[in-house]
Each structure stands twice: as C-alpha cells, then as structure tokens.
Amino acid sequence: DTEVTQTPKHLVMGMTNKKSLKCEQHMGHRAMYWYKQKAKKPPELMFVYSYEKLSINESVPSRFSPECPNSSLLNLHLHALQPEDSALYLCASSQGLAKNIQYFGAGTRLSVL
Amino acid sequence: SQQGEEDPQALSIQEGENATMNCSYKTSINNLQWYRQNSGRGLVHLILIRSNEREKHSGRLRVTLDTSKKSSSLLITASRAADTASYFCATAYTGANNLFFGTGTRLTVIP
Numbered sequence: 710d711t712e713v714t715q716t717p718k719h720l721v722m723g724m725t726n727k728k729s730l731k732c733e734q735h736m737g738h739r740a741m742y743w744y745k746q747k748a749k750k751p752p753e754l755m756f757v758y759s760y761e762k763l764s765i766n767e768s769v770p771s772r773f774s775p776e777c778p779n780s781s782l783l784n785l786h787l788h789a790l791q792p793e794d795s796a797l798y799l800c801a802s803s804q805g806l807a808k809n810i811q812y813f814g815a816g817t818r819l820s821v822l
Numbered sequence: 823s824q825q826g827e828e829d830p831q832a833l834s835i836q837e838g839e840n841a842t843m844n845c846s847y848k849t850s851i852n853n854l855q856w857y858r859q860n861s862g863r864g865l866v867h868l869i870l871i872r873s874n875e876r877e878k879h880s881g882r883l884r885v886t887l888d889t890s891k892k893s894s895s896l897l898i899t900a901s902r903a904a905d906t907a908s909y910f911c912a913t914a915y916t917g918a919n920n921l922f923f924g925t926g927t928r929l930t931v932i933p
Contacts, residue, residue, distance in 0.1 A: 715864075742916070750925075751825070751923040751924060751925055754920055765920060776848055779883050799865070806920065807914055807919050807921075808853050808914035810855065810867045810870060811865075811921060812867070813857075813863050813865040815864045816863065817860070818862065
C-alpha cells in the first residue's frame with residue numbers, strides 16, 4: 710500500500726474559522742511533510758516531521774499549526790487564515806528524510822473567504 | 823534559494839512526438855528525482871537518478887544527469903494525451919533534510 714490519504718478533499722472557510730486538515734499513511738514511513746501549492750507553482754515546503762518530532766518549520770505563520778499525534782497521522786490546524794492562504798495543501802511521507810522518494814496525497818483544496 | 827530551474831515552462835506537442843524537459847540545480851546532490859502532477863492532484867514519483875549515474879530508463883522515460891553542468895533532462899518518448907501534466911524535478915542536495923522542487927514544466931500533448 711503506497712497510499713497517503715488526505716481529508717477533506719475540499720474546504721471552504723471564513724477568516725474567523727478554525728479547521729483541521731488530516732493526513733494518514735500506513736507505509737511505516739517515519740518522515741511526513743506539509744506543502745502549500747499555488748496554481749502553476751511548485752510545492753512550497755511548510756513543515757517536516759521526523760519520528761513524530763518537528764524537524765523543519767519553513768518560517769510558516771503561526772495561524773498554521775502542525776501536529777503529529779503518531780507515526781501514521783499528520784494534522785494541520787488552521788486558524789484565522791487570510792484569503793491569500795487559499796491553495797492546494799499537500800501531505801507527503803517518505804521512509805526517511807532528504808534523499809528518499811516522497812509519496813504524496815491527493816491534496817486538500819482550501820478556499821479562504 | 824536552492825530551488826532548481828526548469829525549462830521550458832510550458833511545452834505543447836502532438837501525440838506520438840517526444841517531449842524533453844530540463845532541470846538545472848545549484849550544488850552537489852545525492853540524487854535527483856522527477857515527479858508528475860496531474861491538474862490539481864498530488865505529485866507522483868516517476869524516476870530517481872543517483873549522483874553517480876548518468877542515464878536511467880523506465881518504460882517511455884529516459885533521464886540523464888550531468889553533474890559537471892548541474893543539470894538533468896527528462897525525455898518522454900512516443901507521448902500520449904494521458905501524459906499531459908506538470909513535471910517537476912526535485913533535488914536531494916548533499917546534507918539537506920528535504921527535497922527542493924524545481925519550477926516545473928507544463929506539458930500538453932495534443933491528440
């Protein structure tokens with residue numbers, strides 16, 4: 710099973726809402742990632758977790774809060790977002806960091822009104 | 823920034839033709855990977871080439887790596903309409919803890 714599952718597929722939220730994105734993998738991967746992708750642009754790394762510990766935070770605003778409850782799950786908590794945060798949010802996992810192949814979920818399309 | 827540059831930004835070809843896209847990167851790498859993304863979907867890994875390899879094949883895909891020029895090329899032979907997608911190179915720089923994705927090439931294959 711090489712699947713990374715992301716929910717929900719689509720999310721519309723107001724600027725005062727609190728919502729969460731969820732990502733799950735059962736490949737035994739120990740690294741998990743959140744990316745943000747705008748239209749016609751490459752994925753932009755947000756956070757990296759390695760062995761359930763935050764390894765990289767690419768200076769992401771605090772309105773995005775990641776959480777890794779266990780080795781299979783990765784959440785991204787959203788609060789007080791801005792319209793410019795509307796994007797495709799991608800989760801990925803890999804066996805280890807750096808040079809390993811990453812497996813991506815289908816993404817959550819987020820619209821902030 | 824460690825982001826690689828890809829060219830062309832967009833490429834439109836007829837079905838059956840070959841498509842070539844190029845990626846340039848910044849410093850020494852452990853490996854270089856190519857990913858494909860259908861519109862609005864997740865990325866799918868296509869092929870990985872290590873720094874000590876010069877060429878690799880997988881089905882209709884051929885990847886070359888020139889470490890002296892810090893560049894790689896992806897060739898898709900006998901293209902099909904289903905190959906229409908964005909293609910990204912991703913570099914695993916030596917000592918880095920994540921991949922750096924290139925700017926991407928949008929390929930359109932016209933039936």
